[in-house]
Amino acid sequence: xxxxxxxxxxxxxxxxxxxxxxxxxxxxxxxxxxxxxxxxxxxxxxxxxxxxxxxxxxxxxxxxxxxxxxxxxxxxxxxxxxxxxxxxxxxxxxxxxxxxxxxxxxxxxxxxxxxxxxxxxxxxxxxxxxxxxxxxxxxxxxxxxxxxxxxxxxxxxxxxxxxxxxxxxxxxxxxxxxxxxxxxxxxxxxxxxxxxxxxxxxxxxxxxxxxxxxxxxxxxxxxxxxxxxxxxxxxxxxxxxxxxxxxxxxxxxxxxxxxxxxxxxxxxxxxxxxxxxxxxxxxxxxxxxxxxxxxxxxxxxxxxxxxxxxxxxxxxxxxxxxxxxxxxxxxxxxxxxxxxxxxxxxxxxxxxxxxxxxxxxxxxxxxxxxxxxx
Amino acid sequence: xxxxxxxxxxxxxxxxxxxxxxxxxxxxxxxxxxxxxxxxxxxxxxxxxxxxxxxxxxxxxxxxxxxxxxxxxxxxxxxxxxxxxxxxxxxxxxxxxxxxxxxxxxxxxxxxxxxxxxxxxxxxxxxxxxxxxxxxxxxxxxxxxxxxxxxxxxxxxxxxxxxxxxxxxxxxxxxxxxxxxxxxxxxxxxxxxxxxxxxxxxxxxxxxxxxxxxxxxxxxxxxxxxxxxxxxxxxxxxxxxxxxxxxxxxxxxxxxxxxxxxxxxxxxxxxxxxxxxxxxxxxxxxxxxxxxxxxxxxxxxxxxxxxxxxxxxxxxxxxxxxxxxxxxxxxxxxxxxxxxxxxxxxxxxxxxxxxxxxxxxxxxxxxxxxxxxxxxxxxxxxxxxxxxxxxxxxxxxxxxxxxxxxxxxxxxxxxxxxxxxxxxxxxxxxxxxxxxxxxxxxxxxxxxxxxxxxxxxxxxxxxxxxxxxxxxxxxxxxxxxxxxxxxxxxxxxxxxxxxxxxxxxxxxxxxxxxxxxxxxxxxxxxxxxxxxx
Numbered sequence: 001x002x003x004x005x006x007x008x009x010x011x012x013x014x015x016x017x018x019x020x021x022x023x024x025x026x027x028x029x030x031x032x033x034x035x036x037x038x039x040x041x042x043x044x045x046x047x048x049x050x051x052x053x054x055x056x057x058x059x060x061x062x063x064x065x066x067x068x069x070x071x072x073x074x075x076x077x078x079x080x081x082x083x084x085x086x087x088x089x090x091x092x093x094x095x096x097x098x099x100x101x102x103x104x105x106x107x108x109x110x111x112x113x114x115x116x117x118x119x120x121x122x123x124x125x126x127x128x129x130x131x132x133x134x135x136x137x138x139x140x141x142x143x144x145x146x147x148x149x150x151x152x153x154x155x156x157x158x159x160x161x162x163x164x165x166x167x168x169x170x171x172x173x174x175x176x177x178x179x180x181x182x183x184x185x186x187x188x189x190x191x192x193x194x195x196x197x198x199x200x201x202x203x204x205x206x207x208x209x210x211x212x213x214x215x216x217x218x219x220x221x222x223x224x225x226x227x228x229x230x231x232x233x234x235x236x237x238x239x240x241x242x243x244x245x246x247x248x249x250x251x252x253x254x255x256x257x258x259x260x261x262x263x264x265x266x267x268x269x270x271x272x273x274x275x276x277x278x279x280x281x282x283x284x285x286x287x288x289x290x291x292x293x294x295x296x297x298x299x300x301x302x303x304x305x306x307x308x309x310x311x312x313x314x315x316x317x318x319x320x321x322x323x324x325x326x327x328x329x330x331x332x333x334x335x336x337x338x339x340x341x342x343x344x345x346x347x348x349x350x351x352x353x354x355x356x357x358x359x360x361x362x363x364x365x366x367x368x369x370x371x372x373x374x
Numbered sequence: 375x376x377x378x379x380x381x382x383x384x385x386x387x388x389x390x391x392x393x394x395x396x397x398x399x400x401x402x403x404x405x406x407x408x409x410x411x412x413x414x415x416x417x418x419x420x421x422x423x424x425x426x427x428x429x430x431x432x433x434x435x436x437x438x439x440x441x442x443x444x445x446x447x448x449x450x451x452x453x454x455x456x457x458x459x460x461x462x463x464x465x466x467x468x469x470x471x472x473x474x475x476x477x478x479x480x481x482x483x484x485x486x487x488x489x490x491x492x493x494x495x496x497x498x499x500x501x502x503x504x505x506x507x508x509x510x511x512x513x514x515x516x517x518x519x520x521x522x523x524x525x526x527x528x529x530x531x532x533x534x535x536x537x538x539x540x541x542x543x544x545x546x547x548x549x550x551x552x553x554x555x556x557x558x559x560x561x562x563x564x565x566x567x568x569x570x571x572x573x574x575x576x577x578x579x580x581x582x583x584x585x586x587x588x589x590x591x592x593x594x595x596x597x598x599x600x601x602x603x604x605x606x607x608x609x610x611x612x613x614x615x616x617x618x619x620x621x622x623x624x625x626x627x628x629x630x631x632x633x634x635x636x637x638x639x640x641x642x643x644x645x646x647x648x649x650x651x652x653x654x655x656x657x658x659x660x661x662x663x664x665x666x667x668x669x670x671x672x673x674x675x676x677x678x679x680x681x682x683x684x685x686x687x688x689x690x691x692x693x694x695x696x697x698x699x700x701x702x703x704x705x706x707x708x709x710x711x712x713x714x715x716x717x718x719x720x721x722x723x724x725x726x727x728x729x730x731x732x733x734x735x736x737x738x739x740x741x742x743x744x745x746x747x748x749x750x751x752x753x754x755x756x757x758x759x760x761x762x763x764x765x766x767x768x769x770x771x772x773x774x775x776x777x778x779x780x781x782x783x784x785x786x787x788x789x790x791x792x793x794x795x796x797x798x799x800x801x802x803x804x805x806x807x808x809x810x811x812x813x814x815x816x817x818x819x820x821x822x823x824x825x826x827x828x829x830x831x832x833x834x835x836x837x838x839x840x841x842x843x844x845x846x847x848x849x850x851x852x853x854x855x856x857x858x859x860x861x862x863x864x865x866x867x868x869x870x871x872x873x874x875x876x877x878x879x880x881x882x883x884x885x886x887x888x889x890x891x892x893x894x895x896x897x898x899x900x901x902x903x904x905x906x907x
Contacts (some may be wrong), residue, residue, distance in 0.1 A: 023881025030878070030893045035901070068874070068894075069901050071863035078870040078877075085877035114869050 008283070015142045019088040022136065026081070035069035038080060039232045040135040040172070041276065048275040050325040055284035057270045057325075059134070080135070082106055082118055083128045083345030098146050099129055103157035108308035121149075130165065131304070134276040136374035141160070141234070151236035154207065154213050155224035169193070182226075186239045197224045200243050201363065202286070204230065204254040204263055206347055208359065217226075217360050224248070233269050234274070237281040239350040240267055244283045254361065256291035257289035257309065259346035260364075261335075264288055269325055289366045289372035291346050293338040299362075329374045415659050419824070420511050423570035424577060425776060428456075430464055430566060431578040433508040435585055436772060438468035438560070439592060445471035446613055449589075453582060454597040457573055461516055462569050462599070462678060467561035472526040475534075475552070480543030482506060482522065484560070492811040492830065505562070510538055512564035523561040531555035571599050575755065576775050581603065583719065584766050584773030586706060587812055592713030609718035612713045614771075617723060620703040620814060621653040624691040624736070632684040636676040647676035654697045666690040702730035703814050712808065720806055723750025726846035730839045735831035741813035743835045747805060747843040749850070754804035767826075768810040774824055780816075781825035783809045786836035795841075795848030797889035805847070809836060864902035872897060 026036045032227075041047065041059040049060045054298045086105055090097065097105070098191055103122040110116050111288045119125045129140055141147065157172040161183075172180045183190075201223050203209050212218070218225040224243060228236045244250050252259030252267065270282035302343035317336045320326050339345060351359045366372070386792055408755060415421060419429035435451055442449035449757040452467040473481050482505060508872045519535035519634065525714050539546055545723045579596055584604030586594050591878050593608040595689040641647040644659045664672055667690050679687075707715075709727040727746040728878040734740050754761035787807065792800045826832065875890035 019881055020883060023878050024884065026878050026883055026889065030890060030897065033893075033897055033900075035897060036874075036878075036894075037414045069867065069898065073865050074867040074870055078874045081874050081877045081881070085880045086883055110869055110873055116869065118873065220714075 013091070015136065015138050016088065016091050018138060019084055019091070022084055029031040030177075034078070035067050037068070038066040038077065038135060039063050040066075040131065043130060043276055044133055045112070045272055048272045050269070050276045050323075054279065054344070055269065055270055055329045056093040056278045056282040057275045058278040059275050061360075072292070076131075079119065079124065079128045080131055083125065083132055084136075086144065086363060093121060094144075097143045098148075099140070100146060101124055102129070112316055121168060123154045128274070133162055137235075139187075139238075139277050139280055141238070142188060142229045144188075144326055144363070146184040147234050149184055149235060150233040151182040151226060151228045151239070152229075153182060153224060153226050153239070154179045154209075155200075155218040157192070157224055158194035162189040162191070173219070177210070178274060179209070179213065179225075182235045182239050183232070184233075184235045186235055186242060187304050192242065195224070195246055195248070196222070197242070198222045198252060199367070200224045200226060200240065201289075202226045202228065202240060202250065202252045202267065203231075203253075204228070204260050204348060208253070211352065211356065211359060215357055215360050218361075220360075221364070228263065228267070230261055236281070239284070240283045241281055242321075243284045250286040250365075251289045251367065252286050253348055255290045255333075255347045256293060256295070256339075256347070257347070258313040258320065258336075258339065259322075260291075260348070261288075261320065261332075262316060265320070265323075265326060289363060289371075290349050291351065292373060293335050293342075293344075293346070296346065301347060301353050302350055305353050306342075306344040306346050309339055311344055312344065314340055331373050335373070377830065389496035389506050395600075403574075406790055407767065408487075415511075417442065419776075420507070423568060424574060427464075427569040428576055428578050428581045428775060430508045430511065430564075430569070431466070431581055431641035432772070433463075433505045434466040435504040435560060435582070435594075436471055438466070439585075439589060439771075440469060440848045441470040441560070443614055444616065446616075448608065448613060449592040451592060451594045452597075453578065453594070455578065455583040455599050456597075457599050458565055461567050462571060463563065464564045465561065465563045467523075467559060469559040471529070472524045472558050472560055474526055475524070475532050475550075478522060478524065478532075478534065479536065479547050482509060482520075482545065485723050492744060506538065509536070509562075509564060512541075512566050513537060515567040515569075516565045518565050521563040523557070523641050525555060525557040525559065525871060526573060527556075527558035529554055529556065531557045539543050545855055576711065581773055581775055582606065584768070584775065585771075587712075587715055587719055587808060588768045588771040588773065590707070590711045590718065607718060609714040610706075612711060613709070618703050621698060622653055623695060623696065623739070624655060624694075625655050627652070627734070629681065629687060629688050630690060633679060633823075636679040639676040643673050643674055644670070644676050644679060647674040648672075651699060658697075659694060661727065663690050666693060683828065696866050701742070704732055704740055705770075706742055706744050706812050707832060709744070712744060712810075716746055716748050716806070718810060719754045721902065722753050723746065724804070724847060724850045725852075726843040728839050728842045730835060733831060733837075734767050735813075735817070735829045738777070739813060739817075741811065741816075741832065741835070742822055743832075743839045744808075744810040744812065745836070745839040745843050746808040747847045747849055749803065749805050749841070751804070751807040757802070760802060763801050763803060764806045766806060766808045768808070769816040769823070770812055770820070771810060772823065774826070776824035777819065778825070780819055780828075780834045782828045783811070783826060783836055785828055786833045786840060789833070789837055790840055791843060795844045796852050797844060797848050799857045807840065809840070811836070859862060861904055864898060867898050867902075868895070871898070 013016065029036045031194065036210055041061065041066045042062045047062040047120040048057055049059040051058045066073050066080060066113060067296050068074055083102065083106065086102060087184045101120060103119060103125040106119050107117055110118060129145060132143070133140055153172050154170050159170045161168045161170055170180055199219070203212065203225070204227065206227050206229045209225060212225055226236070226240065232240070240250060252264045264286070268282065268284055268286045274281060296306065317339045321336050350364050399644065417431070421428045431453060435453070438451050439449055447470055450469040454465045455747035456463050468481065512520055519537050521533065521785070522536050523533045525531040526891050530552055531554070532550065534550040536547045536879055537546045538544070571578070577853045579598065582594050582596050583606060584594065589615050591608060594606040596604045626680055631873045635651055636647060639647045639651060648655045648660055648663070649657065658674060667686050670686060706729050712727045713725055716722060723745060725748040727744070732740050732742040732743055753764065755764040765778070765784065765787055767778065767781055774781060797803070811826055811832070817829055817832070819825040821826045871891055871894045875887040875894060878890055879885050
């Protein structure tokens with residue numbers, strides 16, 4: 001168990017040099033009389049593979065070329081370079097914006113006599129941002145592009161937040177009933193000063209988080225209590241990864257249904273859509289506490305609290321069975337098959353059935369007995 | 375006549391037409407000129423008000439072109455149409471050799487005076503009745519005299535009025551005056567009723583334009599009733615070769631021809647008649663004929679040849695191996711001349727010209743086909759909804775304006791799968807298709823000389839020729855499309871250069887945007903350079 005202070009050294013910004021060298025490489029190609037070309041890993045789902053060594057979803061080796069001299073690629077090429085240049089400016093100015101803000105920064109006409117905008121639709125610029133992330137091997141958050149925030153933290157974690165010219169020390173034990181809202185970027189300007197927790201608990205639902213917070217569960221258990229509030233945001237996933245990097249055990253408590261399990265697996269292996277930053281936002285170390293179909297046998301009261309699984313749940317379960325990185329675990333196969341067979345599911349809220357504080361006892365018991373699913 | 379039915383319809387039609395021409399000649403002797411004209415007016419091209427006017431112009435211009443050609447003069451032709459007393463007055467003048475005053479009556483005032491009739495040579499006015507027909511038409515419709523002005527370049531010019539005595543088919547000259555002058559050539563002024571001037575595709579102007587196309591050595595000036603002056607400039611100084619008379623080849627002969635020739639022959643024996651009047655007929659061939667036709671007496675006078683015997687001979691001709699007929703007498707315009715002419719008149723963006731090697735039709739009549747396809751510029755016809763394909767038909771350089779539907783050229787054009795050449799929309803393209811049929815004997819569908827009969831070999835040959843130039847145009851158009859695509863691609867890339875240069879300069883912190891822009895422009899230009907032709 002690692003408890004560290006100043007766990008993160010102030011990293012030198014690696015992104016600005018990357019942007020500069022991108023420009024230099026293009027300039028050199030132009031100087032040598034060749035068509036400037038960008039090459040990066042293809043982001044298509046057919047190029048997403050499961051990295052068995054690191055146990056995460058990453059991009060395969062298939063590469064895509066973007067050639068300026070190709071009429072069909074010229075515009076995208078220009079857009080990519082324009083986004084890169086704009087991000088360089090954001091970095092230099094130390095200002096952040098959303099991808100929508102970026103779109104508005106780049107929605108201008110290409111010339112007085114040209115009836116064409118650099119970007120017409122935000123969907124175009126969103127795509128280019130992803131391209132640039134792959135191209136530079138960097139997250140958008142590192143390019144000063146913020147994403148929607150979601151997820152809340154409570155527990156023994158102290159962070160120095162250098163933002164807008166001031167530094168604020170955040171103590172996640174002093175956030176009252178609301179907790180600390182996980183920002184879009186937990187890397188840049190964020191200094192993890194102190195983390196004295198024994199483990200990290202990720203609960204799917206905000207309601208349960210509030211319940212555990214009221215019980216002062218994180219204090220009693222000396223853990224960091226996180227809720228992604230459903231599917232985890234990029235910032236939330238990154239934070240979990242960083243906490244795992246501090247050698248803290250990570251546990252997940254989700255609904256016993258396909259959706260809850262999918263949230264768990266997204267945190268664990270990353271998602272196919274974000275496979276290009278897989279290593280930065282995946283936490284294969286995470287272990288699944290519950291809720292499981294097996295719990296129904298162990299805690300008879302749960303038997304009455306099951307609800308009917310919907311078609312989407314069954315479909316999702318079948319889909320998950322088709323993923324080799326999930327079906328390689330026989331425990332998960334059992335669970336998923338049980339859902340498909342019984343057409344039943346169980347919400348984590350059901351753990352409040354016997355009494356409101358039962359949830360805490362349930363978690364403690366599971367961790368003590370090391371009763372996890374992989 | 376029993377054997378004839380087996381020969382197929384087309385051949386019958388041709389033979390009928392040939393016979394018709396002879397009938398004209400025969401009837402001509404029997405009836406008065408006026409009667410003859412009235413009877414045959416339609417067939418001679420004097421039907422319909424617009425068409426009649428164009429026929430008048432045609433007869434005059436043809437006469438002038440033939441005269442100049444024979445005299446080795448580069449023709450300048452002037453045609454003026456003006457309104458006069460509810461009539462149209464047409465004045466036509468050339469710079470040809472002129473007519474010596476003692477011949478003027480005979481040359482112009484007698485129908486069929488030219489007697490090109492029995493000359494087997496390539497000529498514009500090969501059939502029909504020529505300028506005297508036009509003169510007669512004037513006289514019949516207005517009752518007025520024709521005014522003639524001519525000189526042969528000897529310092530004297532004469533003028534006179536001329537009429538044709540329709541009862542005796544003899545010219546009547548009046549008001550003859552002669553005065554010193556340098557004019558050489560022939561001017562004919564005549565008034566016409568039952569004619570109408572317009573600007574349709576059958577109009578005199580269209581006719582003259584077509585004539586100019588096929589006669590690049592001629593300069594033609596036209597002044598219309600509205601005072602409009604159009605000059606079709608000369609684009610070639612090469613006067614066409616003088617046509618040489620060639621004897622008919624046995625394979626190109628019909629029974630009717632054979633009878634006509636035989637009965638006009640002054641030879642004393644049928645055998646020598648055959649040797650003297652036909653090409654490739656030798657003593658040896660006559661001996662072969664004798665074996666094939668044992669019942670015919672080759673020693674008798676040719677004028678005693680009977681129809682049945684002539685028929686037998688024509689059948690025998692087909693069984694003997696002949697040396698192919700000479701194509702020497704064929705006088706094409708020439709690829710270079712056609713190209714220059716069409717460039718001159720249509721200013722096309724693209725042109726392809728083909729002269730096909732001589733072929734024979736009906737087993738022995740030599741002919742050849744010249745075609746040109748031009749695109750863009752002033753090509754095509756202006757239709758209601760934009761440009762349309764314009765087919766210019768010619769027979770021995772003479773424009774065929776009428777009866778397009780019944781013409782072998784039209785038939786050949788229609789038979790082509792234009793889609794194969796990427797020219798699916800040819801009907802609506804600014805394209806002029808020029809087809810000149812060259813032969814010492816043109817199988818016209820009628821004495822009006824307006825359409826070529828659908829001889830299979832002729833249609834095939836025209837089709838092959840058109841296919842060749844269609845392929846060229848197709849390649850050009852698809853190349854043009856490729857160029858256009860290339861140009862559009864280049865343009866699309868070009869518009870991004872400024873932005874990208876600024877961004878690369880900013881990213882690299884090196885190089886001025888202007889310099890990067892210049893380098894990028896060069897790279898793009900190099901890649902999207904038009905491929906050398």
